[in-house]
Amino acid sequence: MGLQMNTDELMVFLDREFPQVTGDFAIEDLGEMRIRTRLKVGERHLRPGGTVSGPSIFALADVSVYLAVLAMIGPQGLAVTTNCSIDFMRKPAAGVDLIAECRLLKLGRVLAVGEVLIFSEGGESPVARASLTYSIPPR
Amino acid sequence: MGLQMNTDELMVFLDREFPQVTGDFAIEDLGEMRIRTRLKVGERHLRPGGTVSGPSIFALADVSVYLAVLAMIGPQGLAVTTNCSIDFMRKPAAGVDLIAECRLLKLGRVLAVGEVLIFSEGGESPVARASLTYSIPPR
Amino acid sequence: MGLQMNTDELMVFLDREFPQVTGDFAIEDLGEMRIRTRLKVGERHLRPGGTVSGPSIFALADVSVYLAVLAMIGPQGLAVTTNCSIDFMRKPAAGVDLIAECRLLKLGRVLAVGEVLIFSEGGESPVARASLTYSIPPR
Amino acid sequence: MGLQMNTDELMVFLDREFPQVTGDFAIEDLGEMRIRTRLKVGERHLRPGGTVSGPSIFALADVSVYLAVLAMIGPQGLAVTTNCSIDFMRKPAAGVDLIAECRLLKLGRVLAVGEVLIFSEGGESPVARASLTYSIPPR
Numbered sequence: 001m002g003l004q005m006n007t008d009e010l011m012v013f014l015d016r017e018f019p020q021v022t023g024d025f026a027i028e029d030l031g032e033m034r035i036r037t038r039l040k041v042g043e044r045h046l047r048p049g050g051t052v053s054g055p056s057i058f059a060l061a062d063v064s065v066y067l068a069v070l071a072m073i074g075p076q077g078l079a080v081t082t083n084c085s086i087d088f089m090r091k092p093a094a095g096v097d098l099i100a101e102c103r104l105l106k107l108g109r110v111l112a113v114g115e116v117l118i119f120s121e122g123g124e125s126p127v128a129r130a131s132l133t134y135s136i137p138p139r
Numbered sequence: 140m141g142l143q144m145n146t147d148e149l150m151v152f153l154d155r156e157f158p159q160v161t162g163d164f165a166i167e168d169l170g171e172m173r174i175r176t177r178l179k180v181g182e183r184h185l186r187p188g189g190t191v192s193g194p195s196i197f198a199l200a201d202v203s204v205y206l207a208v209l210a211m212i213g214p215q216g217l218a219v220t221t222n223c224s225i226d227f228m229r230k231p232a233a234g235v236d237l238i239a240e241c242r243l244l245k246l247g248r249v250l251a252v253g254e255v256l257i258f259s260e261g262g263e264s265p266v267a268r269a270s271l272t273y274s275i276p277p278r
Numbered sequence: 279m280g281l282q283m284n285t286d287e288l289m290v291f292l293d294r295e296f297p298q299v300t301g302d303f304a305i306e307d308l309g310e311m312r313i314r315t316r317l318k319v320g321e322r323h324l325r326p327g328g329t330v331s332g333p334s335i336f337a338l339a340d341v342s343v344y345l346a347v348l349a350m351i352g353p354q355g356l357a358v359t360t361n362c363s364i365d366f367m368r369k370p371a372a373g374v375d376l377i378a379e380c381r382l383l384k385l386g387r388v389l390a391v392g393e394v395l396i397f398s399e400g401g402e403s404p405v406a407r408a409s410l411t412y413s414i415p416p417r
Numbered sequence: 418m419g420l421q422m423n424t425d426e427l428m429v430f431l432d433r434e435f436p437q438v439t440g441d442f443a444i445e446d447l448g449e450m451r452i453r454t455r456l457k458v459g460e461r462h463l464r465p466g467g468t469v470s471g472p473s474i475f476a477l478a479d480v481s482v483y484l485a486v487l488a489m490i491g492p493q494g495l496a497v498t499t500n501c502s503i504d505f506m507r508k509p510a511a512g513v514d515l516i517a518e519c520r521l522l523k524l525g526r527v528l529a530v531g532e533v534l535i536f537s538e539g540g541e542s543p544v545a546r547a548s549l550t551y552s553i554p555p556r
Contacts (some may be wrong), residue, residue, distance in 0.1 A: 020183050020192070020378060044159050053159070054201050054220050059194035081193050082389065082450075083361050085224045087501035087530050087548060089523040105543055106506040110388055111360065111413070113504050115532075115546060117522075124523055129532060130546060131410075131504060133361060135389070222500050222550060223526065224363035226391050226409060228384040230322055244395075244404055245367040249527055250499065251554070252365050254393075254407060256383075268393060270365060270407060272500060272550075274528070281551070314521050322437050330499050331437070332478035340471050359471050363502045 003032060004074035009011055010067050013075050018063070035068040038084040038121075050094030057098065057118060058086060061130035064102035067115035068079050069134050072107055075076075078137040082111075086130040093120035098127070112136055143213035149206050152214050157202070164202055167238065172246065174207040177260075178237040189233030191266075192278060196237065196257060197225060200269035203241035204253035208273050211246055217276040221250075225269040232259035237266070251275055281310060283354035285379040288345050291353050296341070303341055308349060313381040316399075319375050327373030330405075335376065335396060336364060339408035342380035343392035347412050350385055356415040360389075364408040369396035376405070390414055420449060427484050431491050434479070451520040452485040455538075458514050467511030469544075474515065474535060476501060478547035481519035481524055482531035486551050489524055495554040499528075503547040510537035515544070529553055535546035 005013070007027045008048055015022045024045075029036040036061065041044065044058035062081055069079055092098060099119050106113040118128040144152070146166045154161045163184075173225040176199065180185065184195035201220055208218055231237060238258050245252040248272055256265040283291070285305045293300045302323075309316040315338065317323065323334035327404060340359055345356055377397050386389040389411055396406040422430070424444045434466050441462075442510065451545040456462065456522055462473035483500055486496055498511045508516060523530040535545040 003556075017187060018192075019187070020185065022168035046159065048156055048158070051438060053157075054223075055194045056199045058223075060192050063222075080230075081227050083224070083226050084193075084197075084359075085222070085363055085548065086220050087550065088220050088531055105504075105546055113506055113546070129522055129530070131548065132503065133504065155510075185346060208295065224409065224500075226383075226411065228386075228391055244365075244407055247367075252367055253405070268383055268391070270363065270409065275460055296470075297465070298463065324437065326434060326436070331435075332479050332501075333472045336475045336501075355435060358508075359505050361502070361504050362471075363500070365500050366498050369497075372495035389467075 003030070003071050005071050009056065010071060013070065015091050021059065022120065027067065027093060029101065033068065033072065033107065035064055035066065035071065035102045037100045037102065039098040047096055052092040052098060054068070054088060057088065057128050060098055060100050061086060061116040061128070062132060064100040064131060065132045065134060068104050068114055069107070069112045069115040069136070070103050072104065076137055079134050082135045083133040084130060086128060087130050089106065090125055090127045092127045093123060097121045112137055142169070142210050146212050146263070147167070148208060152209065153202070153206065159201065160198065160269065166206065169210060172207065172211065172243040174203055174210065174241045176203040176206065176241065180236050191231040191237060193227060194198045196267050199237055199239050199257060200225060200255040201271060203239040203255050204244050204271045207243050207252045207253055208246070208275070212275065215276055218273050220271055222272040223269060223276045225267060227267050229264055229266045230267045232262060236260045249275055254275060279387055281308070281349050283349050288349060291348065292345065298304070299337065304394055305345065306377065306385055311346065311350065311385065313342055313346040313349065313380045315345065315378040315380065317376040330370040330376060331365060333408050335366065336362065336376050339394040340410060341363060342378040342394050343406040343410045343412060346380050346382050346389045346392055347385070349415070350382065351414065354415055356394060357412050359410055360407060360413045364406060366406050368405045370405045371401060377401045420488050422482055422488050423447070427488060430487065431480070431484065438476065444484065445516065450489065450524065452481055452488065452519045454481040454484065454517045454519065469509040469515055471505060472482060472499060474505065474545050475501065477515055477517050477535060478503060478533045481517040481533050481550060482549045484529055485488040485519050485521050486524070486529045486553070489521065490553065493530065496551050498549055499552045500550040501547060503545060505545050507542060507544045509544045510540060514538045527553055535540070
């Protein structure tokens with residue numbers, strides 16, 4: 001199918017759609033059906049003890065699949081998450097960004113399914129895994 | 140078993156554990172194995188169009204089960220989410236708080252399982268449902 | 279919307295679509311957007327110790343949502359499960375049927391979402407909970 | 418940690434624990450924290466049209482994580498599934514075995530988490546993905 005949007009176009013689109021989180025995320029690498037995304041961890045993402053909060057990890061997984069889908073189908077603000085299953089497996093390292101490795105397993109006419117492994121930067125064992133389904137608007 | 144913490148004690152504990160979200164949540168009703176919680180929707184919870192973002196809905200589900208568990212076992216900062224499955228079913232109404240109806244289905248020695256239905260205040264159909272597992276620290 | 283199929287019609291349809299499981303399931307009660315279903319537990323559903331196997335519990339949850347959806351939309355063999363999240367919370371009682379209490383939370387044009395609580399017959403605490411999404415074929 | 422059981426030992430254990438499914442499964446490959454498993458598709462796994470049923474796919478995912486965990490911790494009949502999230506993404510090919518590629522993402526003291534991709538043999542796109550949590554009995 002080929003990529004419909006590049007990294008810069010995705011970031012511009014994200015800034016417009018999610019202005020509240022502008023600056024939280026960066027795209028590290030982009031390919032067909034896959035993306036690597038960074039959560040630039042700041043004070044507002046933390047829990048006491050310095051680890052990243054669950055909602056922040058969820059947001060990283062969610063935005064990663066969203067961007068991977070958009071990259072393939074083009075700018076569709078109406079793509080919405082319908083389901084997420086997430087396992088929190090290890091405590092994220094304190095004071096370190098999170099890196100999401102995301103892969104689309106399905107990109108259908110109506111539904112897309114992506115899976116995400118999330119690591120503390122430099123860590124070998126994932127702190128979380130997630131799978132998400134997006135509903136794709138009729139084109 | 141009986142409640143180990145009341146509404147005021149839960150809110151004090153929450154403020155200490157999640158200082159970043161102080162003021163976002165309120166407890167509407169509390170009972171054994173159940174809680175009703177409010178997300179006071181503000182600008183930072185919104186997406187364009189005025190609906191509440193996915194991570195904010197996740198946070199409401201997560202904090203609801205957390206508080207329901209704490210109310211039963213007492214202040215245990217170390218209870219952590221291990222799994223969440225969430226279905227986003229309808230667009231939340233714009234400019235309206237979200238209400239979570241949470242029930243604990245299991246409160247075991249090691250694991251607790253809660254389910255949550257989330258409504259736009261005054262709405263009849265749930266905007267989301269979630270089920271979460273918490274790991275309970277050894278006592 | 280009203281029911282499009284009654285209990286007898288659902289069972290005839292099920293026998294045709296799932297001939298391998300004919301006789302495993304019975305409908306105890308049927309209403310709009312809800313159903314109560316029984317798994318008639320037999321030797322082939324058991325694990326050593328006499329408890330019902332995970333796949334059998336999954337099958338009960340799956341068929342319950344399927345029947346609840348069919349009852350509302352009419353005989354659509356092409357409705358397919360796209361996602362299931364299931365929590366196994368307690369060991370089912372030995373030698374006892376399982377009862378599923380199922381409710382549809384959403385019945386959209388494309389997707390339906392149902393939730394299920396599963397009990398050992400006569401038991402008060404659920405042995406499992408599940409939520410399932412069905413994809414509905416275009417009509 | 419190293420493998421505590423080899424393929425033959427796992428199959429003997431499985432035959433004893435799941436006598437109802439003896440002969441349904443085979444181990445194709447085994448390593449530390451990973452396993453490849455086959456569902457030998459027979460008449461009883463099928464739905465009309467010849468595709469494999471959802472409960473059969475669930476059973477394959479479940480048994481794969483179970484065997485991967487056992488291989489690492491040794492024969493523990495009491496390891497039980499506590500959660501499964503599964504996405505059904507494509508119709509399995511008719512008359513073809515299913516192959517599960519399973520990896521353990523976490524093997525903790527109390528909980529293990531595994532993820533599984535399931536393919537029709539020879540197919541390139543997964544028909545399903547699943548993630549499962551097992552509760553490990555105290556040793």
